[in-house]
Amino acid sequence: MTRRFPAFKAIVLREVLRFIHQRERFLAALVRPLIWLLVFAAGFRAALGLSIIPPYQTYITYETYIVPGLCGMILLFNGMQTSLSLVYDREMGSMRLLLTAPQPRWFLLFSKLCGATFIGILQCYAFLIIARLFGVEHPLLGHLTVLPALILAGLMLGALGLAISSFIKQLENFAGVMNFVIFPMFFLSSALYPLWKMQESSETLYWICRLNPFTHAVELIRFALHVSLSPWALLWTVLAGAAFTVLALWGYDPARGMIRKRR
Template sequence: MNPYLIAFRAITTREALRFVHQRERFIAALVRPLVWLLVFAAGFRAALGLSITPPYQTYITYETYIVPGLCGMILLFNGMQSSLSLVYDREMGSMRLLLTSPLPRWFLLFSKLCGATFIGILQCYAFLAIAGLFGITAPLWGYLAVLPALVLSGLMLGALGLALSSFIKQLENFAGVMNFVIFPMFFLSSALYPLWKMAESSELLHDVCQANPFTHAVELIRFALYMELAPWALLWTLVASAVFMALALWGYDPARSLVRRKG
């Protein structure tokens, strides 16, 4: 077989096996969004009225609105969890062994990214299935149309995790960095409330949310679920993916690490 295919299969299979052996990780990935969907949404429904806003053609419940944002939450936490495993692999030495492969570094990191994204997509579809059991559904074809949006969003958020893991040297420091990144990205986005709602309270917060890459990932998923394309969200998701991947490649550059040690 082509050595690239062998390496890609080995890396993605390792990610899948690690996920299979950590069943609590799958449960935790579903518990977080389900708590928001079934508990918090019930309280916010009365406080947050939602008017007709694209891509919705009629008035919707708050639970319907936050489903795309909760899919984004799953991908965000999965990307951070995958980067945590990279920090662990570096401490154990397996990451160093991987990067000494004769294959290009970008290909090895991209393979790792693809494995993590695939797992995140499985978790998203499991969440969408459970939400459907509670009557929170999207158009039938929307579940297929959303797949490319989930792939792009998962790659972007996974690349962010890769970039972070390249600068975090100790496992103990990762939890604080995760909280510093995850919660601002999630709450300062359109995952839980429309941007026009944010603009009513603060134009500055609206601008911060608008600049947040996670907002564009959520909107890409939201529009795709209703078989519509959000060109602006697509563009910024691709740009953010490229920037985060470039940072990850720079962070994992062995020459840079060697220069830092000499200095």
């Protein structure tokens, strides 16, 4: 294991340095959820009523409700950004060079996944701090208990990004992923509105939201941010993360996956 640590450190450090050098990426990651928090929430506040549902013990503002969902948005877009960078690295040849390193392929992908998750968590905490400055407060202890939830959600969404990158043939196809993966996952979830509101309008859409892995990632973050735990959300997030990881490993396996088929 000690022989693999330098490789792990190098891959994670490469992801961090790439993120630092792309300052616009950090700003975009914060501007997107802040627009939802400060602009859209003002209009939705009157239209969407909120009842007292777990983990909340009293009525809350709409801004308080959507903060966990916006943290999930940051992790989701960060996972897709990782997917984009993987496709770019593959076209430039650096990804193929990485996968030929004298390390197990699963370890290289896991290192890449950890680097992306670390960056996503940093973005989430920066957003939580800014949201608190604008008056959206959560329990102080929740900023600590939410860390494991952010790690699990980040790993799950990052694994999804890895799996998707193995199926994208060209960089130009990434726009299709934005339309058919990211936005449906985000809007068909509990990120912006409670599921009971969705159930009132459509039972079918309600069950689609319930089966959406992103919904459970958001709920895991929501409960953790209020120093609580949703066992069901934890279970589904872990299972979805494991499934996406297996799919990513299959996709990057030259003997069976999509990498070999494109050669």
